[in-house]
Each structure stands twice: as C-alpha cells, then as structure tokens.
Amino acid sequence: MLDDALQHAHARYAQRRPMSARLHASAARFLPSGTTRSVLDLTPFPFAVESGWGCRLRDVDGHEYLDYLGDYSVGLAGHNPREVREAVESVLVSGWSFGAVAPVEAEVARLLCERYASMDRVRFTSSGTEANLVAVSLAAKASGHTTVLGFDGGYHGGFLSFARGSDSLNVPFELTICDYNDLDSVTSAFRAYGGRLACVLLEPMLGSGGRIPGDATFLQGVRDLCTDHGVVLIFDEVQTSRTTPGGAQSALGINADLTTVGKYIGGGLGFGAVGGREDVMCLLDRSHEPHFDHSGTFNNNRFSMAAAAAMLGRVLTAERLDDLHQRGERLRKHADELLRTRGFQATGWGSLMSIHPTDRPIRSAADLAGIDRRRVQLLFHELLERNVYIGRSGFVTLSLVHDDETDHAFLTALGEALDAHDHHEWMS
Ligand SMILES: Cc1ncc(COP(=O)(O)O)c(C=O)c1O
Structure with a gap:
C-alpha cells in the first residue's frame, strides 16, 4: 500500500x-x-x-x-539577503581573483576568532569538506599518526562520510568508527589504539546522520579522553555553529582543539574555515618549524570573503x-x-x-x-x-x-x- x-x-x-x-x-x-x-x-x-x-x-x-x-x-539568512548582495556587488566593482591577499581576510579571521572561544587562528577553505580535510591533516601532522576516530552516521563532507555501510567516495584515511552517544565504545577504541590516534572528528549533533544531539556527558567524556591521551579533538560545527553565537561548544562549555565551520557563514557562497589552538594552527605558519604548505586558489576568493564579513559582522547578531x-x-x-x-x-x-x-x-x-x-x-x-x-x-x-x-x-x-x-x- x-x-x-x-x-x-x-x-x-x-x-x-x-x-x-x-x-x-x-x-x-x-x-x-x-x-x-x-x-x-x-x-x-x-x-x-x-x-x-x-x-x-x-x-x-x-x-x-x-x-x-x-x-x-x-x-x-534567507535567499538573497541584502547585506550579502551588497557585499557581492562591492566585489563586482573592485574586481576579484588577483592572486594576492586582501584586508577582508584578516577581518573575517578576526570575526571568527572573536566569536568562537577555541579559535586562536584560522585558515580558510572553499567548503566544509575541505575545512575538515585540513583539520584532520593538521592533526595527523601534529601527532604523527593517521588513524581518525569518527562516529557512525557522522558526515563531514563529500570525502568524509562515516556512516557504517556507506558507499561514499571517502579519502583513504585509516578510520575507527564508534557509536554516537556511547562513551564506552570511545573508551574501548582509545584502549585499542592507545597513542596511535591522529584525532577524534565529531559533530556536537549528528547532522546529516539525523539531527541527533550529543549528550553533554558523552561530549565531555570524549573531550576528557582526548585531553588525557593528548589526542586532537575536532568539533565539526559546520551545522551546529548556528545554535548559539559562540557555536555548540559555547552552549556546552566544551572547547575543541580544532573547529570547522562553513555553510551559512559564506552567505550562500562557497566557504569553509578551520580554526583552533595556536600550537596546532602554527603548523601552517611558515615562520614555525615544522610547518606545512596548504594552498587553494579559492581559499580567499573575494566573493566568499566579502559575504562572510557581512554575515559575521552584520547579519549573525547574538540576538x-x-x-x-x-x-x-x-x-x-x-x-x-x-x-x-x-x-x-x-x-x-x-x-x-x-x-x-x-x-x-x-x-x-x-x-x-x-x-x-x-x-x-x-x-x-x-x-x-x-x-x-x-x-x-x-x-x-x-x-x-x-x-x-x-x-x-x-x-x-x-x-x-x-x-x-x-x-x-x-x-x-
Ligand atoms: C557537519 C557537516 N560537515 C561538513 C559538511 C561539508 O560541507 P560542504 O558541503 O560545504 O563541503 C557538511 C555538509 O553538509 C556538514 O553537514
């Protein structure tokens, strides 16, 4: 029937x-x-x-x-919000794609760091997927390990889909998958992998996996395990950052080591960012040893930067x-x-x-x-x-x-x- x-x-x-x-x-x-x-x-x-x-x-x-x-x-912000349209129009006048930096990038970075307590410095990407790829890659470099602990139903982008049995086009990171809201399964994985984990990649609420909120005790438990074992905790807040002005982590009172955001922050234009602890983010700083190059032609594209500045600076007020x-x-x-x-x-x-x-x-x-x-x-x-x-x-x-x-x-x-x-x- x-x-x-x-x-x-x-x-x-x-x-x-x-x-x-x-x-x-x-x-x-x-x-x-x-x-x-x-x-x-x-x-x-x-x-x-x-x-x-x-x-x-x-x-x-x-x-x-x-x-x-x-x-x-x-x-x-709805379709065609005035602030984003004005920002895009200003880029249409001044031009785009110069192979150079622009003042608006520093402004967007500042607005993100002021908004999210756990972000000391940020790096832009073109999408949430790329932001997560940068976050995981940074954690791998920082730890010297390549195993990512993720969660069944976790979705972190087109190449990082962790649903068990999923047939996604994933990048070949070594993965260990735990059950969401089940701290015992995470504790067991930490026991099995010991110090061989690069990071835990986690959404404070399973997003595409069905909008399933994480229990505060579960999320705090994962935070504590990461702290105790020196494992980088990445909060993927591409969806949940909208829950409060400081993101889900501000509502929960739990700081991640690295946080990724994207989606609405670009006002409908391609946008992603990873931000976090100075001692991890400095791996992208050429004055630091060791450091690693990470480029992307459109990481600082002027349309997305202008739109993000308008969203963060004018549209996304706390109220x-x-x-x-x-x-x-x-x-x-x-x-x-x-x-x-x-x-x-x-x-x-x-x-x-x-x-x-x-x-x-x-x-x-x-x-x-x-x-x-x-x-x-x-x-x-x-x-x-x-x-x-x-x-x-x-x-x-x-x-x-x-x-x-x-x-x-x-x-x-x-x-x-x-x-x-x-x-x-x-x-x-
Ligand atoms: C939680 C989460 N992370 C990452 C992504 C990937 O973002 P993008 O589609 O911009 O690559 C998504 C997209 O749905 C998402 O929901």
Whole structure:
C-alpha cells in the first residue's frame, strides 16, 4: 500500500513538472544522475529551482514554495539577503581573483576568532569538506599518526562520510568508527589504539546522520579522553555553529582543539574555515618549524570573503541567533506533536530538525538502521504537493526570514500531509 501511494506521488510530481523533467533529461546526458550533488538525486527526477527570495522558491515549472530546507542549512539568512548582495556587488566593482591577499581576510579571521572561544587562528577553505580535510591533516601532522576516530552516521563532507555501510567516495584515511552517544565504545577504541590516534572528528549533533544531539556527558567524556591521551579533538560545527553565537561548544562549555565551520557563514557562497589552538594552527605558519604548505586558489576568493564579513559582522547578531534558536525549538515541539500521531517524530537542536519515520527513541545512527525510509519519502512528496519544500530525507531548517506566519503555514501543511493517508496506510 505504501508502494502504491509512493508511486502515485511520483506520477503526480512528474505530471506537475514537465519543464523539470525535460531539464533532467538533458542534464542526465552529461551529468551522472543529472545532478552534481548526490543528495539532490530525487525520484523521479530532481527538484529544479528557477529563483528564490526570502524563504520562497519558484521552480522551473512556475510553482511557488515555502522553503524549509534552506539549501541544507546554508540559507540561514534567507535567499538573497541584502547585506550579502551588497557585499557581492562591492566585489563586482573592485574586481576579484588577483592572486594576492586582501584586508577582508584578516577581518573575517578576526570575526571568527572573536566569536568562537577555541579559535586562536584560522585558515580558510572553499567548503566544509575541505575545512575538515585540513583539520584532520593538521592533526595527523601534529601527532604523527593517521588513524581518525569518527562516529557512525557522522558526515563531514563529500570525502568524509562515516556512516557504517556507506558507499561514499571517502579519502583513504585509516578510520575507527564508534557509536554516537556511547562513551564506552570511545573508551574501548582509545584502549585499542592507545597513542596511535591522529584525532577524534565529531559533530556536537549528528547532522546529516539525523539531527541527533550529543549528550553533554558523552561530549565531555570524549573531550576528557582526548585531553588525557593528548589526542586532537575536532568539533565539526559546520551545522551546529548556528545554535548559539559562540557555536555548540559555547552552549556546552566544551572547547575543541580544532573547529570547522562553513555553510551559512559564506552567505550562500562557497566557504569553509578551520580554526583552533595556536600550537596546532602554527603548523601552517611558515615562520614555525615544522610547518606545512596548504594552498587553494579559492581559499580567499573575494566573493566568499566579502559575504562572510557581512554575515559575521552584520547579519549573525547574538540576538538574531538566539531568536532563531528559540523559534526552532518551538517549531520542533509542535511538529513532533503532529508527527507522533502517525508514528513519526522530530529530532534536532534549535533551528535544525529531522523528521524520522519511527517513534522509537533515537540516540545514535544504529537506532535509525532498518527503518522504512519510504514513509519519509512519501511525506516529502505530500509536503511538496502542498508547496512546502524540505529535504527528501526529512531535513528541515529555519532561517532568519521565517516568522510566525510561515511557521503556521508549515505546520498546517504538515498536518494536512500526515492526514493525506490514514494510520494504516502510513504503517503498511
Ligand atoms: C557537519 C557537516 N560537515 C561538513 C559538511 C561539508 O560541507 P560542504 O558541503 O560545504 O563541503 C557538511 C555538509 O553538509 C556538514 O553537514
């Protein structure tokens, strides 16, 4: 029955979107799956957007949507925020790509170090993936070891996806994978590897792995193990840095040795940064021995730098981030109440939320193993039918331009989407 409903939803999706179908057919001739991001590879074909403004999107077939995905958390300021547009326009006037440094880089670095207590110095990259690659590589150089301790369900970018059984195109670091929120599994790994670990790479909340928050005791326990064994602790805050003005680590009162950020900080332009303890970051300093070169043509690209300066300096005020966090907590509570009537639930932290097609408690990726993902796919299609766009995996993010009215519209659409099928049908 669920298969029938899903097939019907796919047919309805295709029927409403002839232009998107044509676009996909031509893209698929030259792009594997017709996309450049696996996450956008939707059945029957990807969702194709022509334009966006605020928290609205228009697809290439002319339909309008409320956007509750925000490009997988990049769109914290909404689409086309004035401050970022002005920053980009200023670069259009002065020029870009000079093979030289610019004052704006020092400004962005200062703004990051002032914001995140554990950052003494920073290095920019073009993406969150690269920031994590730099962080892990620095930890390997600092320790002389190459084994990375990661967590089942951890996602740190296109080359660093740690979900057990994942078929990602990972870089060949030696990996040992532990269970999230299970300090015993980390203690055992430390026992087995002794001093042979390069680093622990950890999200304070499993992000793509299902918005599963880390327990404060678990995260503190990992911090203590790293301190006791002299292992570099990397907090990947590419998603969680939005939870408070100082990131998740400020809310938790736990400092990482290295921290990576990206996504929304670049205001929608490619951005990544790794920052942290002076004695590790100095490995990138040519006046220090030993030091290591790390270049990247676009590490300091002027568009991203100008946009990040605008985001950090003008958009991401403490007051706005706190409001956003509270709004997210409220929305998740209301969504969860609705979802539980049909055997779903919402997990998350602040303005980041995941919808899961199960009512069992979720503390690690293992708790999501084997659940029937077809139900969340159907819910995705039912929401899209009601002109609300979320991630196909059930990912929902809030932005600064959502308000009570849009949240109400989201919850109404969610209630209707859940009512589109009775309990028996959802569970079949
Ligand atoms: C926690 C986390 N780390 C790293 C990344 C990779 O960032 P990017 O896509 O900019 O390479 C992501 C992207 O989703 C992420 O969620």
